[in-house]
Amino acid sequence: MNEDFLHYIWKYKKFQITQLKTIQGLPVIISSVGTHNFNSGPDFFNAKLKIDEQVWAGNVEVHVKSSDWYVHNHEQDPVYDNVILHVVWEHDTDIFRKDNTCIPTMQLRNYVSPEMINKYQALFLKQKHWIKCENDFSAIDDFIVENWLERLFFERLERKSKTITQLLEASKNDWEAVLFQMLAMNFGLKVNGEAFMSLGQSVDFSVVRKTLSHQNTLEALLFGQAGLLENQVEDAYHVNLVREYQFLKQKFNLENQHVLPVQFFRLRPLNFPTIRLSQLASLYHKHQNLFSKVMASSSLNEFYEIFRVETSDYWKTHYMFQKASQPSAKALSAGFINLLLINTILPIKFLYAKHCGDENASKIMVMAYQIPSEQNSIIKAFNSLKSVSKSALDSQALIQLKTEYCDKHLCLKCAVGYQLLSK
Known part of the structure; x- marks a missing residue:
């Protein structure tokens, strides 16, 4: 008991x-x-x-x-x-x-009643299951599941908003700076997310603004802060970046000793930090008022158009400095853009709307329903029990359900658990 x-x-x-x-x-x-x-x-x-x-x-x-x-x-x-x-x-x-x-x-x-005790023990005291109700999950009414997932989606948004709120406090409510930092982190994915975030926080966004008009200069800033220009390389592009970065470093008194080292190990070449940083530089070079465009957009096609960027010319034939590769246009894929929308854009739009006094969350829901469901081990496991994840709203909610309820055995605070126990 x-x-x-x-x-x-x-x-x-x-x-x-x-x-x-x-x-x-x-x-x-x-x-x-x-x-x-x-x-x-x-x-x-x-x-x-x-x-x-x-x-x-x-x-x-x-x-x-x-x-x-x-x-x-x-x-x-x-x-x-x-x-x-x-x-x-x-x-x-x-x-x-x-x-x-x-x-x-x-x-x-x-x-x-003894029946209530037996039902509780049968449902929630199981030990060797992926989730305790996996044998009963498929029997839950679709209406109950859908409503519960909508609530869980906003719980997850609120959790992500805490990080954004902390960044806003540190930047004195500079929303553009926070967008840059969040995008940098998510361009780094899991392997380089912390390193890219530390990079984004290592330089005042006003310096980024002053370099946006020249993509080569912005790349020099990002590559230099990431510590990717410290080795001597006999490569004209690399030499030019080093020269640009040394100028920026002296002009803006830049420091990068607190920036975490980036990793290449066990990454697909398209996820190498060199490629992702060049794409990030291309994004800000192309949209020098990115925050305004993001806040004004609401459809998936609009966001795809904003994030349809690729690397600079050098990286079309390289993955690493000095090592040439077969030419290829390394553009952001739809799947990668979806991850940026889920992990950066939706949480920021959600929090910014609340900041502006707009408590109507229907626009965020509509956008989340437009984005395809993520595919990972959690989503695949839930779908094997019941075909439930059809959009990013569903997949984010299911991740929240698994990590914050199932894994913590909070079955009695879950709508699924409540429904099973009430039968």
């Missing part, structure tokens, strides 16, 4: 609610179970109960055992002074307030 299950039983009244009595034999009538508190303090605020002939308004605390009150040191915490009922699974000791009056206690196990 655990407290999450007891919270669920109390919150949704999954017990016999008539003829309730406290351990002391006093009748209990529930008018309101209260509001579930997920922070510190009593578990349910503002409950309304009638105990014996007295009507009470106050808080309810839930424990597996009565003695947990003392294990958690609630007797020393004044926020628990207004607890009007102690709900426990097993009563093993009386609980007293500071004034030595006994807190009424109700033993919940007396009023929960």
